[in-house]
Amino acid sequence: MRTSYVWIPLLIAAIAVPLGFYYVDWSKSGEGAGLYSRDWSPEAIFAYWNPDEFYKSVESVVGEFSGEQCVECHQAVTPGVVNDWRKSGHSKPANNQAVVYCSDCHGNNHEDLHLPTPDVCGTCHNVQHDQFTDEKRYGFPSHSLALERAMDAKHFADKPKAEVTACVQCHSVASKCDSCHTRHVFSAAEARRPEACITCHSGPPHPDDETYFHSKHGQLYLAEGENWDWSKPLSKGNYPAPTCAYCHMDNGKHQVADKAIWKFGLKQVNPLTSGNQIRRKQWVELCGDCHEKDWSAEQLRQLDAERKLSWSKLYEAEAVLKDLRSEKLMQPSAKQRPPYPGDSPDAFLQYQRIGFFEGQASAFYNVSPIERDYFEMWYFDNLKSYKGAAHGDASFVDEGQAAMDASLETIKRNAERLRSAGEGKLDKDTEGNIWLEGEYTEYNRDHN
Amino acid sequence: MRTSYVWIPLLIAAIAVPLGFYYVDWSKSGEGAGLYSRDWSPEAIFAYWNPDEFYKSVESVVGEFSGEQCVECHQAVTPGVVNDWRKSGHSKPANNQAVVYCSDCHGNNHEDLHLPTPDVCGTCHNVQHDQFTDEKRYGFPSHSLALERAMDAKHFADKPKAEVTACVQCHSVASKCDSCHTRHVFSAAEARRPEACITCHSGPPHPDDETYFHSKHGQLYLAEGENWDWSKPLSKGNYPAPTCAYCHMDNGKHQVADKAIWKFGLKQVNPLTSGNQIRRKQWVELCGDCHEKDWSAEQLRQLDAERKLSWSKLYEAEAVLKDLRSEKLMQPSAKQRPPYPGDSPDAFLQYQRIGFFEGQASAFYNVSPIERDYFEMWYFDNLKSYKGAAHGDASFVDEGQAAMDASLETIKRNAERLRSAGEGKLDKDTEGNIWLEGEYTEYNRDHN
Amino acid sequence: MRTSYVWIPLLIAAIAVPLGFYYVDWSKSGEGAGLYSRDWSPEAIFAYWNPDEFYKSVESVVGEFSGEQCVECHQAVTPGVVNDWRKSGHSKPANNQAVVYCSDCHGNNHEDLHLPTPDVCGTCHNVQHDQFTDEKRYGFPSHSLALERAMDAKHFADKPKAEVTACVQCHSVASKCDSCHTRHVFSAAEARRPEACITCHSGPPHPDDETYFHSKHGQLYLAEGENWDWSKPLSKGNYPAPTCAYCHMDNGKHQVADKAIWKFGLKQVNPLTSGNQIRRKQWVELCGDCHEKDWSAEQLRQLDAERKLSWSKLYEAEAVLKDLRSEKLMQPSAKQRPPYPGDSPDAFLQYQRIGFFEGQASAFYNVSPIERDYFEMWYFDNLKSYKGAAHGDASFVDEGQAAMDASLETIKRNAERLRSAGEGKLDKDTEGNIWLEGEYTEYNRDHN
Secondary structure (H helix, E strand, O other): OHHHHHHHHHHHHHHHHHHHHHHHHHHOOOOOOOOOHHHOOOOOOHHHHOHHHHOOOOOOOOOEOOHHHHHHHHHHHOHHHHHHHHHOOOOOOOOOOOOOOHHHHHOOEOOOOOOOOHHHHHOOOHHHHHHHHHHHHHOOOOOOOHHHHHHOOHHHHHOOHHHHHHHHHHHHHHHOHHHOOOOOOOOHHHHHOOHHHHOOOOOOOOOHHHHHHHOHHHHHHHHHHHHOOOOOOOOOOOOOOOOHHHHHOHHHOOOOOOOOOOOOOOOOOOOOOHHHHHHHHHHHHHHOOOOOHHHHHHHHHHHHHHHHHHHHHHHHHHHHHHHHHHOOOOOOOOOOOOOOOOOHHHHHOOOOOOHHHHOOOOOOOOOOHHHHHHHHHHHHHHHHHHHHHHHOOHHHHHHHHHHHHHHHHHHHHHHHHHHOHHHHHHHHHHOHHHHOOOHHHHHHHHHO | OHHHHHHHHHHHHHHHHHHHHHHHHHHOOOOOOOOOHHHOOOOOOHHHHOHHHHOOOOOOOOOEOOHHHHHHHHHHHOHHHHHHHHHOOOOOOOOOOOOOOHHHHHOOEOOOOOOOOHHHHHOOOHHHHHHHHHHHHHOOOOOOOHHHHHHOOHHHHHOOHHHHHHHHHHHHHHHOHHHOOOOOOOOHHHHHOOHHHHOOOOOOOOOHHHHHHHOHHHHHHHHHHHHOOOOOOOOOOOOOOOOHHHHHOHHHOOOOOOOOOOOOOOOOOOOOOHHHHHHHHHHHHHHOOOOOHHHHHHHHHHHHHHHHHHHHHHHHHHHHHHHHHHOOOOOOOHHHOOOOOOOHHHHHOOOOOOHHHHOOOOOOOOOOHHHHHHHHHHHHHHHHHHHHHHHOOHHHHHHHHHHHHHHHHHHHHHHHHHHOHHHHHHHHHHOHHHHHOOHHHHHHHHHO | OHHHHHHHHHHHHHHHHHHHHHHHHHHOOOOOOOOOHHHOOOOOOHHHHOHHHHOOOOOOOOOEOOHHHHHHHHHHHOHHHHHHHHHOOOOOOOOOOOOOOHHHHHOOEOOOOOOOOHHHHHOOOHHHHHHHHHHHHHOOOOHHHHHHHHHOOHHHHHOOHHHHHHHHHHHHHHHOHHHOOOOOOOOHHHHHOOHHHHOOOOOOOOOHHHHHHHOHHHHHHHHHHHHOOOOOOOOOOOOOOOOHHHHHOHHHOOOOOOOOOOOOOOOOOOOOOHHHHHHHHHHHHHHOOOOOHHHHHHHHHHHHHHHHHHHHHHHHHHHHHHHHHHOOOOOOOHHHOOOOOOOHHHHHOOOOOOHHHHOOOOOOOOOOHHHHHHHHHHHHHHHHHHHHHHHOOHHHHHHHHHHHHHHHHHHHHHHHHHHOHHHHHHHHHHOHHHHHOOHHHHHHHHHO
């Protein structure tokens, strides 16, 4: 009797597997891209930042053109572009190589132009292209995963379009070599200077701009950099002080991820794993272009100490929040907070996430004040101190630490307040409606 | 019977009209300037920023001097000034024009020197002068109205002198061509560079500095600008990347107002009026010096989207405040807040103003915390995001939006708190005295 | 009878005086340095910032070497260092002077190298050395007392090591001429440029960076400084606009303290003492290199006015806190707050210190929110406005003043809240434990 029921799971599988395939296909078939492609549609401008997904050629001019013809016409239409190209190695290549014309990268058919992605550049610059894509092996953060991972984030589909557009502007680095080698000069010399990185690497979550330029290295660059010979490669003895690329892309290697120990600074890492010991030696070796080994090793140890201190403060704050969660004192609670779009488990089995590991990636909005205080402590102050220590800007370390002290004290004090009956009750009675309406829940989801 | 009373209104008019004239004369006859001239007196330093109103020649040296004599003596007294003049076109004019000496602008009589205002410069540079004064047609903000409108503001008479002095330093642009063409070189090349604008255009309400220099345009300028030929006019093909003046004063036009769509960003504007459609075309045309039309149009549409989003958040916050006002829960209330000086209607018919349209121009001080949160959301965060979107600094958009989200949440939450009996009662009973005394009400009005 | 007891005080003295000597010796005999040397131990990296106390030569290479041998070997080992030295005056001295080799400053014995302090540099550069050490006469703040006073501060022993390390990085200026004349070029031209100062003089408590670069002076430097002749001394007529050193170290005088009127800005000073009148004349004289006397005097008077206004706001806030203290409403109270290490009187006779004069030097941490608001008003906003006024950055004046207004209002309002029974009681019952545990009290004191 029993064996005759074998057909039941088989039947279920026979239905479920095709259904699964169908569902995955369906979920990716939206107007947007990535995991939540059905929950958002792209703005026209996304075409320039993610051309593989969204670019459609402008059909302004009909016909096929040779490279010389492109140049001739665009000299009048967009002279800035052609002036840049004339300065570039593409227009006057070394070693009897062929001139690289507009059409070599954009195509000849003006009704079917394309925007060059790293794959197009890689047909000639294959070493750099391979190094660049090799970053994917090390996971996020990485330049080559920047766009994909941004679009796969739940809050990408949830935040107002005008905000994620700003995100995509920098995350487009994955699909645009000209983020660093500005079109249409595509200069190696330009990308050796810190400004090439700074357009994106500034502001609270990654104050590389602020900390580099406040360091002795950055001040030397500011005072004297205009007289350095930027045509030289980024190697030992060529520069009086380092730039971003000198240290992070030494000898021009287009791979930033393999040497990173502390990475973005959002998670605590063990800086003494065997892998990180090797990276540490590589750093000391690199600093050794100018500094003695002992000095360099001590600088790295100071960074370890800064990280340890910051995480002791962050964990203390996190523990306060976890206690509040178990006491059900956080407002809004998971049920008062709208689930992410397309986030079915969250819609039914709601869970209050605290801290990065649990997934509080969108903690900019729709969270209680005490969670936002923690978020800002973690995402702004922690990273301020981290980058200050990493790049030699002492004042950012002290500012970041002072800000973390202030946040930690505020979090503890507000936790006591929430525990007092009066306030807790007030919140529960009156504030539930803040979260299930408002610009994020109503406006955005209608329009994204 | 009735017609015999015709003489009554005639008699009243015969008395009131001369009285009105007398009052207007009297109100303008104070030591200060503008509408509230009787409520403040100038600091000595105002002479340098508003010379038409306040400059009196230093009577240190007696006599009349030729231009050559000025130079000879001042070469020893203030060599920096004379060195600058020697570098200027004034000392070595082109095309057989006459040398422009100190005395041509300051006068010959050392007991009756004057500081040159735009009218003095305009005697030779009449095209630029006419463009500059033409800005007045477009209303404030404008460079040529900057001083007049500052001095006519109620809070100008109300704030401590040391603070309005700081205001006047930049607003003096209306009376000083050397705000941009620094004395005594008066260089056109200097004013083409962003630094000419940045002395004033930086900081929270107009982070043009921060956003330009974080943009790709600004980073190119920082990395390579020292090698560009600044003697060239600001026109198509002459510069590898734009500066402030390249876009806002293209081809050297001394008129910044006629092309502005969103202006200061303090009011919502309809970006699609017929006038603004024309301006939009002008922008796309200008961006077209380097970029294709479609790309440029999309960038402007992104700015529209950013503005719409910001205003949706600002209006939501404003609505919360208006509700509180009708529930009489704002502390201080209109009656607890001192009226502006010279502001008779406010003194008798007090009204709680919320937001820019209602006149909350001085919301820096003497307002309740919830109003200040709104003020900062509107004046700092909103403008941060706006200028980020306008100038291509994506991180400022996200920082501004995150700050607006935080403010909006705080405002909503605090509104709920004010509604709870306990807090509202506490405020009413104990805090009234904060506002009618303190440094703004007592100290300033005694001393301004 | 009575006279026979004379031996008692004599005996006590005979015991107490040696005991006192013993105690002082003992207290300085710790692993650290300064008054609290027994309460902390140095990090290895302190060796580079305070070499007289902590540097021990790296014993990597054995032997004695001539200067030529140093250069030969280090050209391969650390080419950056040798390249720098080749650019320096040390490698190609003027006037038939001898070459200054590595060994002249670091010693010949590779097992007993030393790091050169100002005393080493002073053997040749004795004028500059004497000016530099002469600063000590004027008390702190001064470059030559920077390290000593930092290490003698109670909070130096109390704060986490990773934070005081960041402090020492800049305060090491007392022991390192290469803070400004970067090793191993040791260029006078470099130190004339603002970047030499900015590595340390930036950020909230001394925004010299921000305010100088936002001033007209700074903008001129940024726009044109790359074309100025930096080999010229800092004297009248040599530079089109001043840098930090032009004004504060005019004619290359290595003494910054003797001309300072308002100093750090942390205390109110009387700007009109006879001494300060002399300094004022010196400033007007110096500004006179480019500006007329009347203009310069007015600028200084504006700074006086700004200072007076700021202090009127600070004193008002301080008075609120003093009232709260006498009403015993401050949380944590002196008894709830851990005393400084080694601070015996504080441990027994606890006293709530408010403001700088009373010793709130460590008010970054372990204070109540209302005290921190005051601290930030005083240490950040006050100094923002001060340096804005001193360096000609008008927007920093207005930002600083607006921030002080906001803080003052918050402080007053929160004082009222603390007076209401509910909150005060809540604090007393529940919050005592915040302060006597946590990272500062537990973690640090175990590890410092």
